Amino acid sequence: MVEFAPLDYFWTVAYLILMIGCGAVFYRLGKRSGADFFLAGRGLPWWIPGTSNFATHTATDTPMWFSGLVYSKGLYGVWYSLFAGWCAISAWVSTRIFRRSLAGTQAEWQTLRFSGLGAELLRGWMAGWQVALSMFVAGWVGIAMGNVCEYLFNWPLWYGLVIFSTLCCAYVIAAGYWGVIIADVQQGITMFIVIILVSVWAAMAVGGPTQIVEALREMGQSEMLNPFRTSGFVDGDYPLLWLITMIIVPFLGGFGMATHFDWFVEAQRIQSAKNVRDASYSIWWGTAAVLFRNAVWALAVLAIFVITRGELSAEQAQLAWFKVGFDYFPVGMVGFFFAAILAIHISSIGSILNLGSMYATRDLYHHYINPKATEKKVVWVGRLMTLVVLVGSFFFGIMIGKDIVEWLFFALWLMVAGTWLPNILQVIWWRFNAWGYLSAWIANLGVCWLVVWILPSFGIIPDFPDYIQFWLLILLVAAVYIPITFLTKPDDMDKLVKVYVQTRPIGFWGPVKREAERRGLLQARDKIVMVAEKQIKEE
């Protein structure tokens, strides 16, 4: 149990006042319109949504699962960071396309990209799914805070879950996305400084980076510093197929939209950026900061590995990074460290509450229930939905309890595995239609439970490693949506032409491009521009 000095209490209280103050300061901006409450008026320079991306993706559970991985696998565990690598290609492809669509949410994109009943069903499906998933993620991040508070103060698990998420909800309800994004900037800077400080302190506790390397050699653990070790193609703890999957899946996923859960968070930031260039930069640099963060974290985790001689249990190893801060920071700095943990926690919770509320309000309430709602009413419903997502997160948090890592891989990796390719196809292939996409989502939801939990428990199929389950899900779900796509009609050509001209998607859009040219929407316009430019130059 950690003891706080008066200065520690000061840091903690001062930080909470600063965060809740954001709600009061930006209250007026948040209430102006739905676009302000959910997208900060679409006018932010790239570094604000970029810092917010970094802050949101640094949640309370992040140092837990990352510490667990690096403590057991050494620098090989850093490859898991590349889960975020989809932003590498997305920044220059799907971010550009999505920003041009101006769709406030991924659900809204469905009614731009697809047509008819299928598009509306997809929008409703995706909005409902996203509201539920936001509750789940907020619950899972919240219960991670519950675990930390149990470790620190011997509190019951639900105290940490409920107290800090509720405090965070106060400023999200007041100022919406304005409060979230400005608080995220403060939180992002605070947490990055503290992450560096913890790593420096941890390295100093061992005697410096060179001493960590020496100590690992003496312990016969030099391989912990080798990120490239393998144990065969599919065998052992370091299979090559896992590494290949870890590189291919995230990076190629950047051609699509929603290939990862993180996309939904990023999509909101993409649309809040002031233009296409700022959207792309925010995605690239926000994720680069996430990757730098993990590299710096590895130093602290391997330092604690040396200090504890590698003897921590898996559960203790998950708290290794927290242990460094609380065990080695001087009196007075412990409170600052706890304030940084609050920053890590609150930045994620705030973003997720506002995100879930946006789907509930913009896509379910405003589009389906009350299309004529005034801006004032939209903002008020947004506030109410923020509260609904918060309460939902408490149920999920209690359900998850202590199995944080297990749930993480299932929820963020396998529950969307079968939709990975369809999420790319919706962007790169004109013929992929609403029914194909909808069937992929539904089939995946059923098949993932079968492959991961039900069939292995009855011994019908082996309990495959997660990366093999991933490829298996891709194949099984494809067997559903590919026939359905070809057995149903393509989307309405008017709609396709419109979305093509507006967003200029990459890939196989030949028939749509030719139709757009035939209608004089591309070629003729370009020719006119070229002739005009030529004339200007001649003059």
Place this chain on the structure above:
Amino acid sequence: MSFIKRSWEPHEAEEWTREDWIAIVLSPLSYIFLTIGLAMSVFLLTLGFVFLILGIIMTVIMFWVIDPKIKTISTEYEKKQKQYLEDLEHIQRWEEPE
């Protein structure tokens, strides 16, 4: 005409070109080299510094190649944005776009 185009007309920048593909290839490589490079560099491992420098070089080249094009796309698109936003609101309210 140079291999990398640095000056774009709006209608040219709308097309997917060699410059986009260079960014698409360099971007993941930058992330990989920067991540692994930094993770090894904090332990003062020589190979880490080599990876880190390669990552930085790739990042600089990538932005040098793609920035002029994306700037042109961005500027051009902003001119049309208002109309597209109005269309979106019509879809939201189940109305016919004007």
